Amino acid sequence: MGFILNPLYNFVSGVIVLIHKALTPIFGFDSGVTWALSIVGLVVLIRIILIPLFVKQIKSQRALTALQPQMKAIQNKYKDDRQKQSEEMMKLYKEHKTNPLASCFPIIAQAPIFFALFTVLNGIAAKTDAGVSAPIARGFLKGEYLDSAAQATFFGAKISQSFLGSTDTTVKIVTIILIFIMSATTFTTQRQLMVKGMPKMDSSNNMMLQQQKIMLYLFPVIFAVSGVNFPVGVLIYWSTTNFWTWGQQYYVIKRNPTPGSPAFEELQQKRKHKEKLENREQSGTVINPENTDPGQTGAAPGQRKQPKKKKKK
Amino acid sequence: MRKLFLLIISFYQKWISPAFPARCKYYPSCSSYAASAVSNYGVRGVFMAIWRLMRCNPWSHGGVDYAVKPLQNIQKTSVGVN
Numbered sequence: 001m002g003f004i005l006n007p008l009y010n011f012v013s014g015v016i017v018l019i020h021k022a023l024t025p026i027f028g029f030d031s032g033v034t035w036a037l038s039i040v041g042l043v044v045l046i047r048i049i050l051i052p053l054f055v056k057q058i059k060s061q062r063a064l065t066a067l068q069p070q071m072k073a074i075q076n077k078y079k080d081d082r083q084k085q086s087e088e089m090m091k092l093y094k095e096h097k098t099n100p101l102a103s104c105f106p107i108i109a110q111a112p113i114f115f116a117l118f119t120v121l122n123g124i125a126a127k128t129d130a131g132v133s134a135p136i137a138r139g140f141l142k143g144e145y146l147d148s149a150a151q152a153t154f155f156g157a158k159i160s161q162s163f164l165g166s167t168d169t170t171v172k173i174v175t176i177i178l179i180f181i182m183s184a185t186t187f188t189t190q191r192q193l194m195v196k197g198m199p200k201m202d203s204s205n206n207m208m209l210q211q212q213k214i215m216l217y218l219f220p221v222i223f224a225v226s227g228v229n230f231p232v233g234v235l236i237y238w239s240t241t242n243f244w245t246w247g248q249q250y251y252v253i254k255r256n257p258t259p260g261s262p263a264f265e266e267l268q269q270k271r272k273h274k275e276k277l278e279n280r281e282q283s284g285t286v287i288n289p290e291n292t293d294p295g296q297t298g299a300a301p302g303q304r305k306q307p308k309k310k311k312k313k
Numbered sequence: 314m315r316k317l318f319l320l321i322i323s324f325y326q327k328w329i330s331p332a333f334p335a336r337c338k339y340y341p342s343c344s345s346y347a348a349s350a351v352s353n354y355g356v357r358g359v360f361m362a363i364w365r366l367m368r369c370n371p372w373s374h375g376g377v378d379y380a381v382k383p384l385q386n387i388q389k390t391s392v393g394v395n
Contacts, residue, residue: 053371087377090340094376102336104343104369193334
């Protein structure tokens with residue numbers, strides 16, 4: 001395992017130490033602010049690296065608008081067979097070389113980084129059997145950096161301490177607040193997506209929606225249970241990354257929503273309204289409302305195709 | 314060993330996956346691909362699943378990709394063609 005994990009330790013600790021070096025003149029070498037911001041910086045760096053992937057995904061979502069009639073046809077054709085429906089949908093995406101889904105690999109790729117940070121921070125907090133603090137150096141976090149990090153505090157709580165691993169009341173309070181922030185940001189991010197960001201067709205399957213609703217409330221609980229084992233530094237990392245996700249999603253839902261989602265319709269209506277106003281100013285005539293309704297124009301071609309296909313059979 | 318893998322996958326499908334929006338670019342999804350690959354091919358299935366996960370990346374176009382081609386499905390599509 002070492003040959004996989006050591007480069008990760010080096011990466012995580014190297015980034016933290018580098019940012020720490022850059023921030024030392026501002027906040028001081030031993031300041032907890034420097035250390036906390038170093039962790040925040042790590043998040044920002046990773047998320048910036050991931051932005052191109054995100055943009056790519058958004059672009060293929062936008063390309064989907066052209067496929068809307070075909071997608072609606074598939075949905076109507078396989079109304080009762082959800083499996084067949086998603087199978088045909090995937091075929092359609094592949095044919096047109098566009099796929100709005102995020103893909104599985106990136107999250108799995110992020111997990112080792114999270115694990116490495118966890119190990120690096122836990123190393124700081126390591127103790128001998130007798131209870132004497134004996135920090136373990138991992139990657140570039142060694143020497144004076146290690147000693148400084150072992151003493152660094154975040155609102156009075158040592159960044160290497162966890163809720164269960166400490167008797168300090170400050171640590172307990174800070175971890176509880178961070179766990180709360182972590183759960184709250186996850187909850188709002190998911191809710192925002194469920195309410196506004198997802199195509200409406202998903203709500204046709206009640207069981208899945210029901211399950212999703214349960215998870216929406218259950219997940220914060222799971223976080224709370226696992227969060228008590230995490231050092232403050234990891235909780236800072238997690239909360240920051242959640243804030244980033246939320247902000248990114250907010251921006252996309254507002255500016256570039258998934259076709260078919262409530263947010264998409266909202267935006268379309270807003271745009272139509274704007275166009276209407278502009279046209280009115282230009283030509284002085286009111287446009288026929290039939291032409292401006294996005295729902296009607298979108299549905300009409302799909303409905304016309306349907307009977308044709310049935311006749312062929 | 315197979316059972317352990319299948320247990321982990323079904324735990325993921327039941328408890329973890331529903332909490333997030335659908336993200337897999339393939340049909341069937343990576344997790345159900347992994348489940349059928351492992352239950353049919355054992356150790357080879359594990360590598361098939363890993364390879365599938367690597368293919369489910371931002372640059373792939375996804376599509377329909379079964380670990381084991383279901384018989385029923387072939388019949389269905391051939392009827393559709395005729």
